Amino acid sequence: MTNTLHRFGDAESFHDDFIVFAIASKGNNDQDALPKLRRFLEIAVEYKPVNLGDARHGGAFRPSNSMNPVAHWKRDIKPDFAAVIRGLDTATTCAAVFDNRVAAEDFVKRIHEEDFGLSVNISTSIEGAEQCCHHAGLPRHSVGYSLGFEGKTEKLPNSQVLSLSTMCGHGMISHSLAQKMIDLVKEDRRTPEEAVSCLARFCSCGVFNPSRAKRILEDARTKTK
Amino acid sequence: MFGSHPPVRHMTIDPHQCVACGNCTYVCPMGAIYIDPVRKRATIDRDECVECYACYNGLSQEHLNPTLVRTVRRLLALVRVRFDPEPDVCPTAAFKPDELTWPRVVRRAFSDPRVPHESTGVEGRGTEEVKTNDVTGRVKAGEVGFTIEFGRPGVGVRFHEIQEMCHALAAAGVAFEKKNPVTSLMTDVATGTIRQDILSEKVMSAIVEIKAPVERIEQIIRLVGEVEKRLDTVVAIGVGARCDERGEDDVVAPILERLGYHLERAKTNAGMGRATRPEREPTPGMVKA
Numbered sequence: 001m002t003n004t005l006h007r008f009g010d011a012e013s014f015h016d017d018f019i020v021f022a023i024a025s026k027g028n029n030d031q032d033a034l035p036k037l038r039r040f041l042e043i044a045v046e047y048k049p050v051n052l053g054d055a056r057h058g059g060a061f062r063p064s065n066s067m068n069p070v071a072h073w074k075r076d077i078k079p080d081f082a083a084v085i086r087g088l089d090t091a092t093t094c095a096a097v098f099d100n101r102v103a104a105e106d107f108v109k110r111i112h113e114e115d116f117g118l119s120v121n122i123s124t125s126i127e128g129a130e131q132c133c134h135h136a137g138l139p140r141h142s143v144g145y146s147l148g149f150e151g152k153t154e155k156l157p158n159s160q161v162l163s164l165s166t167m168c169g170h171g172m173i174s175h176s177l178a179q180k181m182i183d184l185v186k187e188d189r190r191t192p193e194e195a196v197s198c199l200a201r202f203c204s205c206g207v208f209n210p211s212r213a214k215r216i217l218e219d220a221r222t223k224t225k
Numbered sequence: 226m227f228g229s230h231p232p233v234r235h236m237t238i239d240p241h242q243c244v245a246c247g248n249c250t251y252v253c254p255m256g257a258i259y260i261d262p263v264r265k266r267a268t269i270d271r272d273e274c275v276e277c278y279a280c281y282n283g284l285s286q287e288h289l290n291p292t293l294v295r296t297v298r299r300l301l302a303l304v305r306v307r308f309d310p311e312p313d314v315c316p317t318a319a320f321k322p323d324e325l326t327w328p329r330v331v332r333r334a335f336s337d338p339r340v341p342h343e344s345t346g347v348e349g350r351g352t353e354e355v356k357t358n359d360v361t362g363r364v365k366a367g368e369v370g371f372t373i374e375f376g377r378p379g380v381g382v383r384f385h386e387i388q389e390m391c392h393a394l395a396a397a398g399v400a401f402e403k404k405n406p407v408t409s410l411m412t413d414v415a416t417g418t419i420r421q422d423i424l425s426e427k428v429m430s431a432i433v434e435i436k437a438p439v440e441r442i443e444q445i446i447r448l449v450g451e452v453e454k455r456l457d458t459v460v461a462i463g464v465g466a467r468c469d470e471r472g473e474d475d476v477v478a479p480i481l482e483r484l485g486y487h488l489e490r491a492k493t494n495a496g497m498g499r500a501t502r503p504e505r506e507p508t509p510g511m512v513k514a
Contacts, residue, residue, distance in 0.1 A: 003338070004492060006377065006461045025357035026404075029501040041282040056339055059285045063313065069471045072311050092341075112497060119498030128473075129493035139472025141496030142358040144372070144465040147446075151453040151460040166378050170338040171429045172279045175379045180312060189309065198313045198419045202252065202283035204338045217258050218391040 003169025004095075004207050005146045006164040009141040011125040017212045018035035018132070020044070020106035021095035021124040022116065031119060036116040041085045044096035045115065046106040051079060051097040052109045053206010057087045061200035061210070077197035079123040084206065094212035101128060101209035105135035123207075160220045162212055179203065182220045230233065235276050235325035235333065240266045242319035244294040248312055249280050254379050266479050267319070273382055275429045276325065277336035285311070286318040328423045331384075335406065335428035335483070352405055352432050355465035359498040363402075369477055370402075370465035373449055376430035376459055382458040384410075385424040387431055391417030393452045394435060399445065402434035442480050463492075 004019045009123030022040045024030035041052055053059035064071075088094065098104040104122065111120055122129040126143070133140050149156065156162060157175045164178040165171075181195035190198075196210045197218055241466075243266045249259075250258045250267065257273035260266070260279065294316055301308055325333060333340060354372055355364055358458065363369040373390065376382030385406060394401075395417035401408045412420045437445055446462070453460045467476035478488060 142494040
């Protein structure tokens with residue numbers, strides 16, 4: 001789930017972006033991981049996440065393969081956490097996304113108390129993750145730093161688009177779609193909530209942060225690149 | 226690598242179903258879908274498509290009658306009225322996965338995150354990195370684990386570009402992570418040579434994982450920086466470090482900051498994991514170049 005590491009933005013821009021994910025190590029502790037991962041997701045719901053997901057089936061915003069045409073006028077744009085928990089059928093990476101530090105801290109502390117024995121990582125600003133660990137009484141074990149994007153960066157879009165599209169580090173949210181959503185919000189043809197749910201449906205593991213995306217879209221409505 | 230499994234499907238757009246609404250042109254991360262002005266149908270640029278399935282998996286599908294939709298659209302267009310559908314819907318479910326054969330199958334393996342890599346069994350990019358370091362002990366004190374990722378965000382990369390970096394790293398004597406999808410495609414780990422028949426294949430992104438002593442951080446970052454100038458893609462570097470018993474990293478972060486990096490974001494392993502199969506051999510580590 002390096003897909004959470006290289007989000008575009010500075011540390012301040014991650015003040016509402018905390019991803020806590022649990023992962024089993026193949027061949028080391030994955031044999032009995034499925035019920036633990038399901039419990040991880042169930043507990044997360046108690047702490048009011050903004051998204052939830054597993055790497056195999058996706059997040060709490062999902063596309064439909066049998067959409068009714070009437071749905072164009074009354075589309076459900078709310079996350080469906082129960083569907084994520086219900087759909088988990090394999091020991092894959094599970095993630096919970098929070099938009100405030102207190103919830104993330106309390107969740108990490110609770111997971112520590114549950115003692116699942118799975119690896120738990122926090123992806124956010126360096127300071128934010130430190131505080132989560134400190135709150136749970138845990139010294140950090142390891143840290144993976146993002147050094148940002150290099151190389152042919154002239155191929156990358158503007159910062160607003162990049163801030164949205166990199167919230168799915170697997171690349172499932174295209175730059176073009178992110179730009180289109182910004183444009184639709186600017187033109188007042190879609191609300192930020194509608195645009196956010198559209199983007200989130202493309203995230204294939206549920207780490208897209210709808211709260212942060214809404215903030216970015218609100219900013220993009222009035223600000224230049 | 227993929228031989229023992231049934232063929233993976235790949236993507237086509239059924240011209241009888243497509244109504245050229247254009248929604249799919251925006252959702253393709255590689256920009257590989259366009260409306261052919263002659264055929265008046267959405268068309269996939271096969272060379273640019275990385276088989277990520279974002280179109281098929283991400284678009285909601287309606288099952289409207291294509292003839293009816295085309296007629297309505299044509300009538301509306303006559304009076305310069307444009308239907309404003311939901312932007313993430315394919316109104317006629319026109320995308321059809323089709324058979325995918327070697328070597329094209331590697332595109333999907335490295336681009337569709339829902340398909341686990343067979344070499345590691347891990348979804349996404351197929352790597353565990355320091356995410357499970359509390360269980361595997363892969364990166365120890367005094368060491369640093371690099372993830373050098375190519376193609377993200379939204380640019381893509383071909384394997385010959387990845388190979389160019391691997392050649393340079395191998396020449397510098399670094400060790401490639403054994404449990405890594407790119408390493409599994411090398412025909413010669415000592416030189417970082419990737420199998421010839423996939424070098425032209427384009428993928429969404431791929432990660433090369435290496436490990437080195439802390440003393441070599443600067444050398445490796447400078448080497449990567451030199452090589453990436455010759456590549457036609459973007460590179461994202463991740464640097465993994467083991468913290469001390471107090472949970473502090475007083476070693477790697479200062480080096481990175483001295484090299485001019487502003488460390489904004491990190492993935493922090495909280496150290497809750499433990500092996501439940503202690504009788505097993507330790508997780509295979511690095512393959513020395």
